[in-house]
Amino acid sequence: MKTKLTLSVAIVLTGLLAVMLSFIxxxxxxxxxxxxxxxxxxxxxxxEKVYLQTDKPYYLAGDTIWFKAYVTTGEKHQLSAISGALYVDLITEGDSLAKQLKLPITTGMAVGNFILDDDMLHEGNYxxxxxxxxxxxxxxxxxxxxxxxxxxxxxxTVFAKIEYVYTKDGNKTKIKAILKYTDLKGRPLADKQVSYLLKKSWDVISSGxxxxxxxxxxxxxxxxxxxxELIQTYLTTKIAxxxxxxxxxxxxxxxxxxxxDVxxxxxxxNLVAGIKSRIAFKATAPNGVGANITGSIVDNTGKEVAKIETRHLGMGYFVLTPEAGKTYxxxxTYPDGTSNTVKLLDIATDGYxxxxxQTAKNDSVLVKVGASADALRSGNKNLSLVGQSNGKVYxxxxxxxxxxxxxLYFPIKEIPSGIMQFTLFSADGQPLNERITFIQNRDDIKLNISSNKQTYTRRExxxxxxxxxxxxxAPVGGNFSISVVSETAVPSDEVNENSIFSQLLLSSDIKGxxxxxxxxxxxxxxxxxxxLDILMLTQGYRRFAWKNVLSGNTPAPYFTPEKLGTEIGGVIMGYNKKPVAYAKVAILNNKTGFFRDTVADQNGRFKFRRILFTEGAQFTIHGANARGKxxxxxxxxxxxxxxxxxxxxxxxINPDIPQQTKATIDNDIKQDQDLVKHGLISRVQQLKEVRIRAAKARVGTANIKExxxxxxxxxxSRQPCSTLRECLEEMFHSRIRFTSVVSQDYGMLWIPTYQNQRYVVLIDSMRVTPEQYQDLLTDxxxxxxxIYLVHESTAVQMKLLGMYAGQYRPPLPPVLAIYTKNGNFRYSKSDGTIDYSPKGYDLTRVFYSPKYDRPQDGPTPADLRSTxxxxxxxxxxxIGHANVSYFNSDQTGTYRVTIEGIDADGHLGRKTYRYSVQ
Structure with missing residues (x-):
C-alpha cells in the first residue's frame, strides 16, 4: 500500500517562510x-560504535575467523580515540561465553582472529x-x-536439522519440534535411540x-x-x-x-482526533522474522475504514483519520489462515x-505538525522542534x-547519512511527539576494484x-580491509549479511x-x-531519554574509558579488615623483569596505570604497611x-546449518581426500565430531577432549549465584555435592564429592589440596x-589424572578439573603477596597467503582454502589508490572480493567485485 503527500507550491513557500521566521x-x-x-x-x-568485518559469513569447526574492527564516535562516525581496548566475545547458542579476546585499539581500529577449536566448538549458531x-x-x-x-x-557422520509445526489449541499455541537425522549421503538414520534435554541457559526445562x-x-x-517459557531455549540431543x-x-x-505478534x-x-496520520505495523512470526499478514481496520460500529497488507518483511502502514469518540x-489474518482482533491506541482529542x-529528490525533508481542534481552541501555542543525529543538533x-x-522544510544535503530524530516539544519544554527518519546521502566513499584479468587459472x-x-x-585516503572468498566453497547472499553501513548507520543506533x-x-x-522509512516508523531511537537530558543532572558514567594498557589496582587491608593507610605496594613479573612500586592513599587504595602486556602474563603483587613491614x-x-x-x-538463527554449509563441507571433503592421496595427515584426525565414547588412556597427558x-x-554471568560452589551445586544441577569438614589448621573446608567419594581436584592440571582450592569455591x-567433572570412565579418569594416576588404587576416584582463564594457577601462602594474571592483550596471527610464483618439484596437495x-x-x-596481489587457490568458479573501510573524516566505503577462475 502506498500513500503520497501532495503539497502545492504556495503551501511549501508558506511553510518555508514560517521556518525562516522561527529561526530568530x-x-x-x-x-x-x-x-x-x-x-x-x-x-x-x-x-562509540563498533563494526567487525569478517572474512566470510559462516564457518566450519577448525576454521579461523579473521576480522577487523572499526571503532567510531561522534555525529560523523570518525575513528574513535576514546578507548584503547576492544573486547570481542565468541558466544555459544546456550548464551555462554566460549572465548574472549582483548585487542589494542590504535587509531580507532583493531585486528584479530578466533581459532574455532573443534574440541571446544561444535555445530551450532554462535x-x-x-x-x-x-x-x-x-x-x-x-x-x-x-x-x-x-x-x-x-x-x-551425522547431519541433523530441526523444523517446527505450530498448531492452535484454544488460546494457546502448541509447538512440535521435528528432528531429522541423516548420514553424509542423505540417507535417514532410522530406528536410532535419541535422548534430549530442553535447556534455557544452564537450566533444564524438560527431558525425554x-x-x-x-x-x-x-x-x-x-x-x-x-x-x-520457550524463548531463548535450545535442545541438546544424543543419538546412538x-x-x-x-x-x-x-x-x-x-x-x-x-x-x-502484531x-x-x-x-x-499519537493518534489524534481529526488528524490524518500514517499508522505503521510490524508482524513478527514465532521464528522471529517478519510475517505476511492481511486484514482491515474497523471502527466500533463495525465499519471498515482502512486495509492492512504487509509491504516488506512483515511491515507496512495504512492511513487513518480517527474520529473523536470512536475506537478502532x-x-x-495470519499466514496460517487464523485471525485475531487487535485494539489500536486510544484517540486523543487534545494533542498534536x-x-x-522526504522529498522525491532526497535532498530535503518536510515536517508536518498537526494540531487537534481542542488544541487550537486553547489558543496559539509556541512549540519547539529539534532534529538531531548522533547527539548533534542540525x-x-x-x-x-x-x-x-x-x-516546515529542512534541507538535508549536508547532513551525514544516518538516523535523524525529530522531537516536538511543548511550550514548557516537554517532549510531545517523536519521529525518526533515515538520511541517506551520497556521502560514502566511491570504491572501485579492477583486476588485471577477468578470468584466471588456478594458482595464478x-x-x-x-x-x-x-x-x-577527488581521491580519498582511507584504511580498508579486504577479503577474497571462493563462492564455490562459500555461497553467500549479500542482502542477508551485515555491513559497515548497516551496522554503523543503522543497527548501532536503535534497539530491536x-x-x-x-x-x-x-x-x-x-x-x-x-x-527503510517504514522500518523507521516501527523502530525506536533510544540512545537517551529526553527526561534525563532536560533535567540537567547528568550522572557520571559508571564505566570510564579504558586507555591503551591495563590498570591494576586494589586496596591493602590489615587482618582486622581495615584499610592500611599509605601502604607500600610493588608489582613485578619475574619473566620479563618488569617492576613498579607505589604508595597507597589514606584509604589503602592503590593503582598501577597503563601496564602493557599480553594474555597469560603472570604478576606478583606484594603489599606492606607504611614502614614496609x-x-x-x-x-x-x-x-x-x-x-x-x-x-x-x-x-x-539457522535451524538447518548442514544445508547452508553443504558446499563448504563438500569442499573440505575434497581437501581431505587429496591430503590422504599425498600421504599427508588427514584433517579428519584433527576435526572430530562430538562423540561420547570411552577413549584409550594415555598416562601422563593430563588432558582430555571436552x-x-x-x-x-x-x-x-546471568546465573543468580555468588560463589563457584553455589553455581555448581544449585544452578548447574550437577551430581556434585559439597560436604563441610573442620581442619585444625585451616578451619572449615568445603569438600566436593560424588556418591560419597571425594573428588580429586585439579587446577590447570595441577593437583591441589582442599585448603588450596577453598578461595576458588567461596569466590x-x-x-x-x-570445569570438567569425570566419574563414569576409568580410562578418562586415568587420562585426566596423568602422572597422578599411579598414586591411586583401583577404582580411581572421581576427578574435578578446573581450568582458570590464565591457565597458570599458583597458590601462595606468603602474607601480603598474591599472584595475579589479569586479562591481557591477545596476540593476532598473520594470514598465510601461499606463493606459487616458483615451480615445485613433484605433485603437491590441492589448495582448496575457502578464504x-x-x-x-x-x-x-x-592518492586514493592501492595495489593488492595474491595467488588464487585450486578452487574454480567465482571468487568474491569484498572491501570495506573508512577515511579520517568518517566517510564509509564498501564494494564487492567478482572474477572467475577456470
Missing amino acids: NKAEDPVDRIVAALQKWTDANPQ RIRAYTQWMRNAGPEYFYDRTFSIGNSIAN GGKTDAAGELSINLPNNKPN VTGAEVVAKNFPVKTASLQT QFFPEGG SAEV ALSVF FSASVPVSNAFTL KVQLAVDAEDEAG YIEKPNYYFVNPNQETREN GRVIVKLNDYQRANVIANPNIGD NQADEVYRPD SVTNINK VYWNPAVLTRT
Whole structure:
C-alpha cells in the first residue's frame, strides 16, 4: 500500500517562510535550553560504535575467523580515540561465553582472529559480540552483536536439522519440534535411540527421548505452560549411531513468541482526533522474522475504514483519520489462515501529530505538525522542534501553531547519512511527539576494484587495483580491509549479511532486531528508501531519554574509558579488615623483569596505570604497611566481564546449518581426500565430531577432549549465584555435592564429592589440596574458564589424572578439573603477596597467503582454502589508490572480493567485485 503527500507550491513557500521566521533566536526561547541541554549530555556521553568485518559469513569447526574492527564516535562516525581496548566475545547458542579476546585499539581500529577449536566448538549458531568498556554505559543493546553458523567438520557422520509445526489449541499455541537425522549421503538414520534435554541457559526445562522413524525423524512436543517459557531455549540431543558411538547435536528453539505478534505504531507516537496520520505495523512470526499478514481496520460500529497488507518483511502502514469518540481495531489474518482482533491506541482529542516526509529528490525533508481542534481552541501555542543525529543538533526551530497544519522544510544535503530524530516539544519544554527518519546521502566513499584479468587459472597471481574517491571525484585516503572468498566453497547472499553501513548507520543506533539490514544499502533505490522509512516508523531511537537530558543532572558514567594498557589496582587491608593507610605496594613479573612500586592513599587504595602486556602474563603483587613491614591482605579490583544477554537476533538463527554449509563441507571433503592421496595427515584426525565414547588412556597427558567429560560447566554471568560452589551445586544441577569438614589448621573446608567419594581436584592440571582450592569455591567465578567433572570412565579418569594416576588404587576416584582463564594457577601462602594474571592483550596471527610464483618439484596437495586472501590494512593514502596481489587457490568458479573501510573524516566505503577462475 502506498500513500503520497501532495503539497502545492504556495503551501511549501508558506511553510518555508514560517521556518525562516522561527529561526530568530530569543533568549527566552525554550528551544535554546533544549539544544544546550542536549549538547551538555553529548559532551559528557560521547558514544562509540563498533563494526567487525569478517572474512566470510559462516564457518566450519577448525576454521579461523579473521576480522577487523572499526571503532567510531561522534555525529560523523570518525575513528574513535576514546578507548584503547576492544573486547570481542565468541558466544555459544546456550548464551555462554566460549572465548574472549582483548585487542589494542590504535587509531580507532583493531585486528584479530578466533581459532574455532573443534574440541571446544561444535555445530551450532554462535555470536560474535564486540564492545569497549565505555560502550557498557549505553548497555549491551548497542554492542556489535552478530549471529552466524558454525558447521560440522568433514569428520561428521551425522547431519541433523530441526523444523517446527505450530498448531492452535484454544488460546494457546502448541509447538512440535521435528528432528531429522541423516548420514553424509542423505540417507535417514532410522530406528536410532535419541535422548534430549530442553535447556534455557544452564537450566533444564524438560527431558525425554525416543527412536527415529523410517525417515530418520523424531517428533518432540515442546512444553508451553508458562508465558515465554520457550524463548531463548535450545535442545541438546544424543543419538546412538552404533552401540559404541553416540553423537551429540544441539538445536536452537527458534521461538521469539508463541504466536505471530502484531504491533501498531502511529507516526509521531499519537493518534489524534481529526488528524490524518500514517499508522505503521510490524508482524513478527514465532521464528522471529517478519510475517505476511492481511486484514482491515474497523471502527466500533463495525465499519471498515482502512486495509492492512504487509509491504516488506512483515511491515507496512495504512492511513487513518480517527474520529473523536470512536475506537478502532485491527482484524488481522495470519499466514496460517487464523485471525485475531487487535485494539489500536486510544484517540486523543487534545494533542498534536508529527509527520516527516522526504522529498522525491532526497535532498530535503518536510515536517508536518498537526494540531487537534481542542488544541487550537486553547489558543496559539509556541512549540519547539529539534532534529538531531548522533547527539548533534542540525535543526532547531520555534513552531508557532495557529492553524490545523504547520509545514516546515529542512534541507538535508549536508547532513551525514544516518538516523535523524525529530522531537516536538511543548511550550514548557516537554517532549510531545517523536519521529525518526533515515538520511541517506551520497556521502560514502566511491570504491572501485579492477583486476588485471577477468578470468584466471588456478594458482595464478591476481593483481587488484583499489581506487577511492569522493562524490566529486577527488581521491580519498582511507584504511580498508579486504577479503577474497571462493563462492564455490562459500555461497553467500549479500542482502542477508551485515555491513559497515548497516551496522554503523543503522543497527548501532536503535534497539530491536532488524531483519536483513544490508538490504537497505546493497543497492539503494526508491523502493529500498521507502521500505527503510517504514522500518523507521516501527523502530525506536533510544540512545537517551529526553527526561534525563532536560533535567540537567547528568550522572557520571559508571564505566570510564579504558586507555591503551591495563590498570591494576586494589586496596591493602590489615587482618582486622581495615584499610592500611599509605601502604607500600610493588608489582613485578619475574619473566620479563618488569617492576613498579607505589604508595597507597589514606584509604589503602592503590593503582598501577597503563601496564602493557599480553594474555597469560603472570604478576606478583606484594603489599606492606607504611614502614614496609607487617602482615597485610592485598585485595584486587576484579575485572568484570559484560554480562551475556539472551540472543537478540532470533530471526538470524539457522535451524538447518548442514544445508547452508553443504558446499563448504563438500569442499573440505575434497581437501581431505587429496591430503590422504599425498600421504599427508588427514584433517579428519584433527576435526572430530562430538562423540561420547570411552577413549584409550594415555598416562601422563593430563588432558582430555571436552566430549569425554561426564559434565562440563562454563560460567554464565546471568546465573543468580555468588560463589563457584553455589553455581555448581544449585544452578548447574550437577551430581556434585559439597560436604563441610573442620581442619585444625585451616578451619572449615568445603569438600566436593560424588556418591560419597571425594573428588580429586585439579587446577590447570595441577593437583591441589582442599585448603588450596577453598578461595576458588567461596569466590565468584570471574577467573574460571571451564570445569570438567569425570566419574563414569576409568580410562578418562586415568587420562585426566596423568602422572597422578599411579598414586591411586583401583577404582580411581572421581576427578574435578578446573581450568582458570590464565591457565597458570599458583597458590601462595606468603602474607601480603598474591599472584595475579589479569586479562591481557591477545596476540593476532598473520594470514598465510601461499606463493606459487616458483615451480615445485613433484605433485603437491590441492589448495582448496575457502578464504583465499585476507588483508586488514589496505591504505589508499592521499592518492586514493592501492595495489593488492595474491595467488588464487585450486578452487574454480567465482571468487568474491569484498572491501570495506573508512577515511579520517568518517566517510564509509564498501564494494564487492567478482572474477572467475577456470
